[in-house]
Amino acid sequence: MANISVHNAAALNNAIAQAQSGDRIEVHGLISGQPSVVLPEGVALVGADSGATLRFGARGVFLSGDNAVANLRIETAETEVALGIAQEATDLGAISLKNLSTRGQVFLGTGAKVQTGSFDVDTVQVERADVRGRVLRPHAFGVDAQQGGFTVWNLAEDPSVWLEGTFRNISVGSKQAPVRGSGVFIGGHIKAEELTTAEVAIDGGITPSTPDLISGGVFVITGAKVGTVRNLGPVTTFGANDMVLDNWGEVQTWVAEAEAEVSSHGPSGIGFVQFGELDTLEVKAPIVTTGVGARGFNVYDGHLRSASFQSIATTGAGSIGIQISQPVESITVARDVTTAGGTGMSLVKGVQTELRAIGVSVKPGGSVQRLEIGGQISTGGDGVWAFESFGPVSKLRVDGGVRTTGNDADALHTAADTVSEQDLAAISTHTLSGRDHVLVEE
Template structure:
């Protein structure tokens, strides 16, 4: 059957009413109410402009080489919840202004989503009342959202999503970026319908959650795998950048076999994290720098779940004003056991400089570096590898009773001699962390500054500044 060509709204309505299954649009069509594509209909070409909700899909629909435009807070592309089976919904080279929201709700019991080259240029999901909940927070929906909300475990969507992108550096989407998830309970654990994700690959993603400062229970993610999503592979081909408070750049609550970031991972907001895990990941490989800026920023966190192996190019955190250690930026934090971490470059914390009059620390970006991988009580890391020295050129924390106690601890823990220069630590027996000034450096053994190759088990007590782990030897 040949394609039916339309150039205005009347012709489009006539083609749909006549049962045409292949419709090609030329030019821009404006002034329409929401349009529903009947089952089996394919639409390609042109631009559709809506005042409210946009294009509604039913089952076995295809969208190709089309732009769908509506208000940023509206749904540009969404699906009908009265059908039992979505069949296969295909989107190829699609640009939307407004959210792309594909979900299993209502009567839907099955379906497959195939998308390649979907770009959400503009969207604002902050007003969406439906949000997944877990780990003490709610998460904002994404500009591109695929969500199985059915509580029945027998309902499974399958998907292959390639080259999904959102926003731009000058105009990030508001809310989350790319969001894929299934049904979860209030604790954030999968307990219902799932999404089986063969592949998620993303292009450039720029998002700003627009979350008010001081909000403790709301987050967003640049690329977010939610509970109930089971992904064979996630690949970030383009940069992923977030700009707001509580914006995670890459976040996982689901299950991912392999997650690879091939381009830079950047957070510009307070309490942002480059990569955070609460779910299960086989191998995480970040082949480009992670960089975070802001009070409470972290480069990498494993809070819950499991992560078999993590490989990083480099991690850099920039801190704001720090008083008494509160809100201190941390390069990495791991609370789970048995995590091999490989760092190819350096772990940097520019921004903890000389003490100020108030007892905090005035940022001195690029001036000093401190390296630390922080482990909590009960967790441990092993087979750690990194390139470069294990020194610290900034103000770093040493929990203990001063220099002599610190040196004795290092000899007891790894058998290597520890020497340090720069400002003297506090008096022996002083309570709380001691804060050496600029120039602090520690060297092991022959003084060449190599990293201790031992395995380390976190106790949640000791912080040896140049070590990659707040730990004791296992």
Template sequence: MTDGDGGTRWTRVTTAAELMDAVRDEAPAIHVDGTLRGMPMLTLAPGVRLRGGTLVFGARGLRLTRDNTLEDVTVHCPDHEIAVGNTGGAGAAGLGTLTLRRVRTRGQVLLLAADDVRSGHVAVEGLTVEAADLRGRAARPHGFGVDALQGAFTLWNLHADPAAVITAELLDIAAGSAAEPVRGSGVFVGGHGSWEGTGDGGTVRVGLLRTGEIHTDGGIPEGTPDLISGGVFVISGARVEKVHTAGSVTTYGQNDMVLDNWGQVVDWEATAPVTSKGPSGIGFVNFGDIDRLDVRAPLTTHGVGARGFNVYEGTLRHAAFDSITTTGDGAVGVQVSKDLPYLDIRGDLVTAGGIGSSLVRGVQLDLAATALSVKPGGRIGRMTVGGRIAGSGDGVVTVDVDGALDRLTAGGGIRAEGRGADAVRLAGAADRRLDLSGVEITAADGRTVVHAGE
């Protein structure tokens, strides 16, 4: 059955057999009525549009080729399968423009630049991946001592050739739920990277990546040192003008980062809560390059070794947060190992915990739940905290500086609330330069300021 709609002649299908016939005959526009079951994987010919209905597959679902559009369609597969993917073999050429508009899936959305696919554009305007299990995927990027699990939505350029470029606008992508978190990463965008984790080949260039609500649990076994996942993960080889996490992002498992950057981002903004509920998670961690980060909602972590904000590698010019709160042994609030010119926290920086194990660059190490830690080689140029900097762990220093901290203001002061806990320990450049005369410093059962060698 065919009908016209806005100048487009749509082929309407109401059975699995009719759908398979329409796909085989390369009908240019297919409208699905109702729920259809029992189809094998279907490959849409170049230029084909498909809209409407619910498609239920027993294995893989839809495979796109070039210049395809999916609109107002639901695709259900087993959680470990690919609900929407693409071809990469001979004849695929570039992707053209692949468009996903108001699409829902069970199963992964996996779009790859591989084999003959070396160019193209991906446009997402509303995508919800209700459930997906990525733990069995053999292909994983490696960097900084760990592998990273693929995402419920994955856009990945696998070419080693820098001339292979995929562009994208990725709007309103949601994944998982509190009742059924994704088993793996949530949103994963990346290009080709080296074993060390730096981009060294084909790229994915994104204007805007905007995400909705995301829930993930990577299902990583306790104590695993070399595997992670991320709620929103910008991987090596990705270049993003703006990331906006507009919905809350929550991770639940071991080594589940909430927001993680290995790539290049100009502006990263979060306007909804950032939450880690598992051990060795991190609220925001940077290994790549970011100009400005602004988290305009609470960042909280719960779990042993679950840190708030880490600058391990790369560059970050200006980071700002509403507040950072960590609860758990080894759960550092802020840890800086590189140069960070500006750090602003509008509210409180608070930690509660003692010493515990945490994943650091592929190794499980014992850390103290320090509110602020500046490591050797790290530097913060100017740090302003509107509220208090406080730690309540026994024997844990609240502010521990082995690197450089040029200027610090804290409207609510610095407090050490645990037994035998010092408020501030200064070593290195900070011991010589940092002026704390305008900051109220208190220690309930320890020293207010300790200098190197004391």
């Protein structure tokens, strides 16, 4: 075991060529001009001072297995991989990444022959990256999903291979410089005990009205199993079809803390999208969307036991506040659910679809055992009602009442036997020119 200090590209290349398992390569200051490097198995690469930086013209650092990288900045072109995994690696061993910043993607994507491995990742900041050109994308529900600036993806061809990991304090982009593509992306057979994020900001750069491509701020992809997802900082999206928080995998608990506002500023963006398996969702921060067809919260598929929110506000045409298409035990909102838009187009499972900006919508096939709104449900669009139920809502409570301010905008639309007369009678309604309650057919 040896500590090897490097101050320039020639010394770095020589150290990597001679390093053996257990060695530690220490980077001093800024080093540039070297080609992409592959760390041998068991070798650590660490910054020796606060300015320790590796600057590459093309790709950056790749890991072979049992590597540690810490206290270092890695710079590449924004379209390149700053930190990745050698595709020929089969046993990743224990990979440790601590206190890193990058310009360029962190792509912890495996080769097809990988068999074992684990990740311990703490405090990684992807300042800039552009992953829009990546050909490899997961596909489900009628759409492809863009990779993330920070991507963990088990691509083993053997379905029995599971990798494990913990991912803490991951930051991708900023509101001033959003990453192009998705933000934090975890997919394939990954068992992650914990995923926590700091600030995440993205702009997928997707052409508006595109039906078959999306991105996500924090995205758990099919195959991944995560114990706890915790958003500690704001998650913001700026482009078309940019989901803010999206679950295609299996998550036990997902919490967005009070400091982590969930906001979307492009058409067909959604605050939280649920397709996979999720036990408990708790969004302590406001969900705010501003684009056409940019909805607040959707349960499209899979299973969700309970969800709670502080508030949900949408402003665009076709931007539904809450839409439920699967059975859910409980949904609670501490404050208001408000929409301001009328009728507009929105992306639904790979199809651009015309929607009304309804406040709360329970679709056929959806149901809620307990739906409680601490504030009001209100809509502002013409011809847009505030609440509709085509599936059963066993217990409905709206403390602040139901309000519509658009022309010909009704308060309540319910199919027969979906909401009890007692619950409906307890809800105060106010409309400008619509009806208080309409009994509708499915």
